[in-house]
Amino acid sequence: MTQHQPPGKIKILKALSLLLEQHNFNAITTALIAKEAGVTEGLIYKYFKDKKDLLFELLGENITLFNQALTAKLNKKNTAVEKLKIFITTTTKAYLKNRVFGRILLLEVRNTPEYFKSSAHATMTALETSIHDIILDGIKNGELRKDIDSRVLLKTMVGAIEHAILDAIIFNQEINAPAVTSHINEIIFKGVEP
Amino acid sequence: MTQHQPPGKIKILKALSLLLEQHNFNAITTALIAKEAGVTEGLIYKYFKDKKDLLFELLGENITLFNQALTAKLNKKNTAVEKLKIFITTTTKAYLKNRVFGRILLLEVRNTPEYFKSSAHATMTALETSIHDIILDGIKNGELRKDIDSRVLLKTMVGAIEHAILDAIIFNQEINAPAVTSHINEIIFKGVEP
DNA sequence: AATCGTGAGTAAGTATTACTTACCCGACTA
DNA sequence: TAGTCGGGTAAGTAATACTTACTCACGATT
Numbered sequence: 001m002t003q004h005q006p007p008g009k010i011k012i013l014k015a016l017s018l019l020l021e022q023h024n025f026n027a028i029t030t031a032l033i034a035k036e037a038g039v040t041e042g043l044i045y046k047y048f049k050d051k052k053d054l055l056f057e058l059l060g061e062n063i064t065l066f067n068q069a070l071t072a073k074l075n076k077k078n079t080a081v082e083k084l085k086i087f088i089t090t091t092t093k094a095y096l097k098n099r100v101f102g103r104i105l106l107l108e109v110r111n112t113p114e115y116f117k118s119s120a121h122a123t124m125t126a127l128e129t130s131i132h133d134i135i136l137d138g139i140k141n142g143e144l145r146k147d148i149d150s151r152v153l154l155k156t157m158v159g160a161i162e163h164a165i166l167d168a169i170i171f172n173q174e175i176n177a178p179a180v181t182s183h184i185n186e187i188i189f190k191g192v193e194p
Numbered sequence: 195m196t197q198h199q200p201p202g203k204i205k206i207l208k209a210l211s212l213l214l215e216q217h218n219f220n221a222i223t224t225a226l227i228a229k230e231a232g233v234t235e236g237l238i239y240k241y242f243k244d245k246k247d248l249l250f251e252l253l254g255e256n257i258t259l260f261n262q263a264l265t266a267k268l269n270k271k272n273t274a275v276e277k278l279k280i281f282i283t284t285t286t287k288a289y290l291k292n293r294v295f296g297r298i299l300l301l302e303v304r305n306t307p308e309y310f311k312s313s314a315h316a317t318m319t320a321l322e323t324s325i326h327d328i329i330l331d332g333i334k335n336g337e338l339r340k341d342i343d344s345r346v347l348l349k350t351m352v353g354a355i356e357h358a359i360l361d362a363i364i365f366n367q368e369i370n371a372p373a374v375t376s377h378i379n380e381i382i383f384k385g386v387e388p
Numbered sequence: 389a390a391t392c393g394t395g396a397g398t399a400a401g402t403a404t405t406a407c408t409t410a411c412c413c414g415a416c417t418a
Numbered sequence: 419t420a421g422t423c424g425g426g427t428a429a430g431t432a433a434t435a436c437t438t439a440c441t442c443a444c445g446a447t448t
Contacts, residue, residue, distance in 0.1 A: 006395075006396060006397095007396085008396065008397065009396095024305070024307065025305075026305070026306070029433085029434060029435085030434070030435060030436080031433095031434075031435095039397075039398090040397070040398050040399070041398095041399095041434095041435085041436085042397080042398065042399075042400095042436090042437080042438090043396080043397060043398080044435095044436090045435090045436065045437075046395095046396075046397075050435075050436075051435065051436090081387070106304075107304045107305050108305045109305075110300075110301045110304070110305070111218070111219075111220070111301050111302045111303075111304070111305045112220070113218065116364060116365075142388065143387070143388075144386050144387065144388070145384075145386055145387070145388050146388075147380070148377065148380060148381055148386050149373075149374075149377040152354075152358055152374060152377040152378060152381065153377075153381055153386060155354065155357035155358045155360075156350070156353070156354040156357070156358070156378060156381050156382070158353070158357050159350070159352070159353025159354045159355070159356050159357030159358070160346075160349065160350040160353045160354060161353070162353050162356075162357070163349035163350070163352050163353030163356070164346055164349045164350070164353070166349075170310060171310075179343075180343075180346060183342065183343040183346040183347075184346060184350060186341070186342060187342055187346065187347055187350050187382065187385075188350070188381065188382070188385065188386060189385050189386055189387050190339075190385040190387060191381075191382065191383050191384040191385025191386075192338050192339055192342050192347060192382060192383055192385075193275070193337070193338065193339070193383050193384060194336065194337075194338070194339050194340075200424075200425060200426090201425085202425065202426070203425095223404085223405060223406080224405070224406060224407080225404095225405075225406090233426075233427090234426070234427050234428070235405095235406085235407085235427095235428095236407090236408080236409090236426080236427065236428075236429095237425080237426060237427080238406095238407090239406090239407065239408075240424095240425075240426075244406075244407075245406065245407090
């Protein structure tokens, strides 16, 4: 995926990736990216429509990689419930391990309407669709209650994951990922009433 | 709250409020705000630290109003479970009724670190704390399972609400709020396993 | 062997826009 | 009546995302 791309483009992507470790996207100027990459500012616009497009491409690469890793893990599980639980734990761990991309995905791209037209977002949607299919299977084969709404369950899982880790990402807190994910699983699968 | 404030300041707040109905915050220039308000650009900086501060003040007013309305509703309910359910339905309905502020709160302010230092965010945190207290009560008096994590439950509820309505807000879709909230309630309180 | 086309990159703008600085004016007030 | 102060204006300025016009190396084509 990063092959067959001109060296300048790779240098720009790597420069932004590096800068994002230290600054948030808005604070990173095109001049700084160019300087860090060792190219001129104009070159950015040879390879990217605009500054956001550059971010979306970087984000898209990482989401694609995550999607592949997740799919591999899902394929190792047989039941819908096992798959959904591994989705929760894998996603949570990935956000916490790769906090920079967590921050970008959960906080820094959603305010731009263009993101929702990007291929990065399309990959996220595809990922969610495959989880939704797992839920539908689970309902069909009796692993999950027939009367739950599959879309709402999907969104509840995604929302639970995001908000469980959001403070950790925003305020750079430590967090006990296994404990958090097992608590989410308990709540969603067993409910909170005794 | 809007009293005792100079007319120019009120005009500026109203102008931004109006413009946000049609454009997202980044697309609204200070020049446009000033023109809409019928004042000069410089006056904005007499009353607000910067453009974001103006947005945060507007948002803060609305969050405070919502917080009061929610508290009134919570006080009418007696059990923790009833309170938590009314929290879910009231919050969901409020987001959908006031989509502009939903969009701002869920999508447009979280990418700026300053938001998390604003009084708007402080009010949100206070609101979440009061919900957390309700959860703690529920656990104490046996309405909720002793072995759930109260913070994770709080975040699961908040995340479930947000993601249930996010697509509706982003893509301006219609949504059946009572159906969605009752599905969230079912999932969280009863669990998804049969 | 000369030429042509093209991919890769540069250099020097320009327009926009958030924000600043210096000033004005009318109405209380001492 | 002089002073001061809240409310407001006008004309900047610096930063910065993006554009435009150009250069150069090099492999293919005739």
